[in-house]
Amino acid sequence: MKQHRLKRLYGVLFIVFCSALAFILVYFAIKDNVNLFYSPSDLFENPPQGRNAIRAGGLVEIGSLKRSTDSLEIAFIITDLKNSIAVNYIGILPDLFKENAGVVATGYFDKNKMSLDAYQILAKHDENYVPKEVKKALEK
Amino acid sequence: MDFGEFNIHIWSVVSATGIICLVLIYLPLAKIKKNESKIKNNETT
Amino acid sequence: MFQTLKNFYHKLGSFPWFYKISGKVIPFAGVLSISLIVISSIWGLFFSPTDAVQGDVYRIIYFHVPAVSVSQVIYYSMSIAAAVFLIWRMKMAGVYIKSLAPIGAAFTFIGLMSGAIWGQPTWGTWWVWDARLTSTLVLFLFYLAIIGMQSTFASRKSADTAVSIITLVGVVNLPIVKKSVDWWNTLHQPASISITGESSISSEMLLPLLLSILGIYLFVFFTGLLSMRAEISTREQNKDWFKKVSNYN
Incomplete structure (x- = not known):
C-alpha cells in the first residue's frame, strides 16, 4: 500500500x-x-440502599401464585433457583405472566422482609418459539 | 392465523412496513426520473 | 483472480459503468425481492403454526427480525465504505453511505416500532430502557446523525469525509447491540436463531422467517441500487456521460 x-x-x-x-x-x-433488573441473589448479597424503586427479575416460582378472591391483589415468589423474594402487586397482569415463566417486577424493596411491593409487572418472554399443537402433544 | 381474524397489532406492523417499503422505492425512482427529464428539457429548448 | 477482483473494484468506482449495470440488475432484484417478501409474509401470517405461549401476535417476528437484522448489516457495510472512502478517496463509497443511510434508518425504525407493538401485549409495556432497546435506539440516532450531516457542508467532499468519520465512530455500537442480551439482564429475550447450534424456534416457524430475512436483504440490495442511482443522477447531472445516457433513454 x-x-x-x-x-x-x-x-x-x-x-x-x-x-x-x-x-x-x-x-x-x-x-x-x-442491568435492567436485579436477580434475587443480587438482592441478597447487596440489598439496595435508600427508598428508590428497583426492578427484580427471575422466574415465578411454581405453586407460589396466590390471587385474592375479591380484589386484584396478587402475591407470588420470584426465584433464580438459588434465592427467592416475595412480591405483592395490585393490578392487571400481562398475558404472558404465569408460573415458571420469566417476570420483571418494579417496586419498593423491603430488605428486612425480603419482599417487593410492586407497582409494575412485566412478563419476560424466553427465546423459545413452539407451535401450539406441538406443545399440546408434548404435555400429553 | 385464521383468514377472517383481525389482529390490530399484526396488521398495524404489516401496513406500516408496507408503506415504508413503498416510500423507499418511490423516492429514488422519482428523483431519477426528475434528473433525467431535466436534461432532456435542456436539450430541446 | 486477484487481478479480476482489482478490475472489478476499479469498475465499481466508475459512475457510468455503475449506472449502466445497475439499470439492468434493478428490475430483476425488484421483482425477486418483492415476491419473496409477499410469499414469506403470507406464509408467516397465515400458514405457520400459532405460538403456544404468545398466540398469534408472535407473527410480528416475520417483520421485526428481518428489519433489525438488515439494519445492522447495512451499518457494517456503511462503515466498510467509510474506511474505503477515507483511505482511497473513492467517490462511490460516499455515494454508498449517503444512499444507504436512509434505508438503514427506515429499517431500524421498523424494528423499533414492531418491537414496541409486540412488547405491549406480551411484556405489558411498549418500551423499557434495557440494554438491547437502548443500544438499538442509539443505532437509529447514528443513522439520523449521518443523514442530518449530509446537508451541513459546503462541498460534497468534506460532507462525505465528515459522514465517514461519524459512521466509523458508530460502528462500535453494533457489537453492543448484538451482545447486549448476553452481557446484561434485559427484558428482551436472547437470539432464537443460531447459526452454529440448534435454533430455539421450531423449524415450521423458522423456515418462513429465514425466507423473509432473505427477502428483506434482497429488497435492501434493490432499493440500495435504486437510491445510489438517484444519488449519482444528482451528482453527475452536468457530466457529458449522464446527458448522453439520459437522452438515449
Whole structure:
C-alpha cells in the first residue's frame, strides 16, 4: 500500500480505537445501571440502599401464585433457583405472566422482609418459539 | 392465523412496513426520473 | 483472480459503468425481492403454526427480525465504505453511505416500532430502557446523525469525509447491540436463531422467517441500487456521460 494511504488507514483505525475507548469508559461509568433488573441473589448479597424503586427479575416460582378472591391483589415468589423474594402487586397482569415463566417486577424493596411491593409487572418472554399443537402433544 | 381474524397489532406492523417499503422505492425512482427529464428539457429548448 | 477482483473494484468506482449495470440488475432484484417478501409474509401470517405461549401476535417476528437484522448489516457495510472512502478517496463509497443511510434508518425504525407493538401485549409495556432497546435506539440516532450531516457542508467532499468519520465512530455500537442480551439482564429475550447450534424456534416457524430475512436483504440490495442511482443522477447531472445516457433513454 502506498505511504499516504497507509497513513490514512492508521487514521481510520485510530478513529475506531478512540470510539471504542469512549464506549468502554462510558460502560465502566454506568456498569451497575446497565442491568435492567436485579436477580434475587443480587438482592441478597447487596440489598439496595435508600427508598428508590428497583426492578427484580427471575422466574415465578411454581405453586407460589396466590390471587385474592375479591380484589386484584396478587402475591407470588420470584426465584433464580438459588434465592427467592416475595412480591405483592395490585393490578392487571400481562398475558404472558404465569408460573415458571420469566417476570420483571418494579417496586419498593423491603430488605428486612425480603419482599417487593410492586407497582409494575412485566412478563419476560424466553427465546423459545413452539407451535401450539406441538406443545399440546408434548404435555400429553 | 385464521383468514377472517383481525389482529390490530399484526396488521398495524404489516401496513406500516408496507408503506415504508413503498416510500423507499418511490423516492429514488422519482428523483431519477426528475434528473433525467431535466436534461432532456435542456436539450430541446 | 486477484487481478479480476482489482478490475472489478476499479469498475465499481466508475459512475457510468455503475449506472449502466445497475439499470439492468434493478428490475430483476425488484421483482425477486418483492415476491419473496409477499410469499414469506403470507406464509408467516397465515400458514405457520400459532405460538403456544404468545398466540398469534408472535407473527410480528416475520417483520421485526428481518428489519433489525438488515439494519445492522447495512451499518457494517456503511462503515466498510467509510474506511474505503477515507483511505482511497473513492467517490462511490460516499455515494454508498449517503444512499444507504436512509434505508438503514427506515429499517431500524421498523424494528423499533414492531418491537414496541409486540412488547405491549406480551411484556405489558411498549418500551423499557434495557440494554438491547437502548443500544438499538442509539443505532437509529447514528443513522439520523449521518443523514442530518449530509446537508451541513459546503462541498460534497468534506460532507462525505465528515459522514465517514461519524459512521466509523458508530460502528462500535453494533457489537453492543448484538451482545447486549448476553452481557446484561434485559427484558428482551436472547437470539432464537443460531447459526452454529440448534435454533430455539421450531423449524415450521423458522423456515418462513429465514425466507423473509432473505427477502428483506434482497429488497435492501434493490432499493440500495435504486437510491445510489438517484444519488449519482444528482451528482453527475452536468457530466457529458449522464446527458448522453439520459437522452438515449
